[in-house]
Amino acid sequence: MNRSELVTALAERAQVTRKDADAVLTALAESVGDVVAKGDEKVTIPGFLSFERTHRAARTARNPQTGEPLEIPAGYSVKISAGSKLKEAAKGK
16 A cells, blocks of 8 residues: 555545545654654554664674675664554454
8 A cells, every 4th residue: 555545545534635634644754753853752653553763783794795894883773563453453353
């Protein structure tokens, strides 16, 4: 399902216009992005998903073409965890 299909599905379920559904989806993405960018708290939608920023340590990797070692600097990543309702839906229950 792409964004357009998701917006259409949200609009139908919530009985709102596609424009309103798109605005809500955009606001959700921006809000989650802002909180994750700060990194001081976790965003949780109970039973569905949780998002949090994690620190990734510096490490050494290898270039697969040359075998030469590469230094990958420390950085940040996003950890996304599925909630219980989403896990049950994935099982087909």
